[in-house]
Amino acid sequence: MTAFAQHFTFEFKTGLRNPNQLLLNYLFPLGFYALMGLVMTQINPGFKDTMIPAMAVFAIMASTILGLPSPLVESREAGIFRSFKINGVPALSILAIPVLTTIFHVLITSAIIVATATPLFKGVAPSDWGAFVLVALVTAFTCGALGALIGVISANSQATVLWSQLIFLPSMLIGGLMMPLSLLPKAVLPFSRLLPTSHAMQAFLGLAYDQTTTFNPVVSVVILLTSGVLAFGLAIYLFNWDSRNQARRGHPLMALLALAPFVVSIFLQ
């Protein structure tokens, strides 16, 4: 087995062995999905129309934005990255492989949601499955890259919680998961454009469900992809082997550049 295959296999198993990662990869998103399926569909029957993409995006957010940063910080603090560096594990592998394995976990969770939402909760299935998978992959990549970037720049585990929640909580409130963006007050809409979930939901609804959207869904995919590439590039650039996380090539605030495409999107559409 090649080094990449060994590393990938190990990281994938870690997503199941580590209780925190198991929780964020599977238990939390699937538990929330079951709750929403049972409760939200009764309160708001219109939720069934967006339930599958909304719960898929929620699963992606839980695994990536909430789940990815802490293991990176803990590994750095424990000196694991030093061991890796000495043994020739490149920074690219240290960041890319957890992102890839997390995308795999997310795909499994999303597949469970897609397979059960219609028979269990009468969730509406996508009309274009290819577009659905494509948007899911782009969203998972972007959120994975943002999660890796949060892990790289955070001084400690408490900081990861702060940064992660700065994205996660607004995403839940105004990111189009619980209610359509069209129902948001106009003053709030520009802020929702700053969130990856808003663009993910617009892309899902516009491309996979053929619905009318508030933003241009193709532009949303481009915004997501650009931010993902920027975030991953910055994560590699700012990555630090040092357990004390003191010496690095740039200031942590450079990470905000990854959000530039979302800022630009306010003026685009």
Added chain:
Amino acid sequence: MNETILSVQDFRKVYGDFVAVDGINFQVQRGEIFGLLGPNGAGKTSTLECLEGIRRPDGGAMGIMNVAPDREPRKLRNLIGVQLQTSSLPANMRVDEAMRFFCAYHDVPPRYDLLERLGLKEKGHNQFRELSTGQQRRLALALAVAHKPPVVILDEPTAGLDVGSRTELHALMQELREGGASILLATHDMAEAEKMTDRVAILLHGKVVATGTPRELTATGSGFTKVSVRTDQSVLHHNNTAFPGVQQHLIKEDYAVYYSTDPGPTVTALLDYVAAQNDKLIDLRVERPSLEERFLEITNTGVAQ
């Protein structure tokens, strides 16, 4: 042992205003076990971290088989095997998985034989967090040498090990040396350094204050050689003769004990005296000052005489 494998020249490492290492020099030859000794904060870890390519030197030059650790990390990774002071692997990584993982990155087949040798075969399916401190250190050692590197850097390798594991580790070190590997050993255990190393350098406040073989170092300085003599009639117990080199003497159980700066003439004179008194020698012990005593002397005074 005349081929220099590892060299450190005028190496300097600074953290802000603090000079951790201030222009040190030493070389390690092929097949040599070289000890790096010093109290906490002497600069050992900074030196090792720069040799391992984790940190960049602020001055001077370092080379491992003509590879500069800070400039050629890819070349370095197969030249060195490193056991860090604190073993650090992912908590949920299994023992056999760790062996496969690191061997894959070194592009060599997994060395399960090393796990067996270091008593870890039964723990193959255990996760790293389930291992005792000693088992974690043995695993770290197995991983450090699995790719048969020409240079092995060991940072406090026997800390936390039981006697059996320590003996096995020492045997493995000897085997590596016989196989041509050079070992840079940083340790606080002076008995280990005295037993295992060919040469040592003692660091103090970022400078090398003494280098040489353990025998050379213990032969210098103000430490006295202890000469203990036991005879049939104990003629030395009631004797006040001033033997050459003797600085002080005392009676301890059946032995007359002499502390000498010049043990050769002291022993000769003692034997002559015992023979002249028609007494019979039962036991004679000559004990050099230990490396630990010499180390304490150097680190307390800050100078090597």
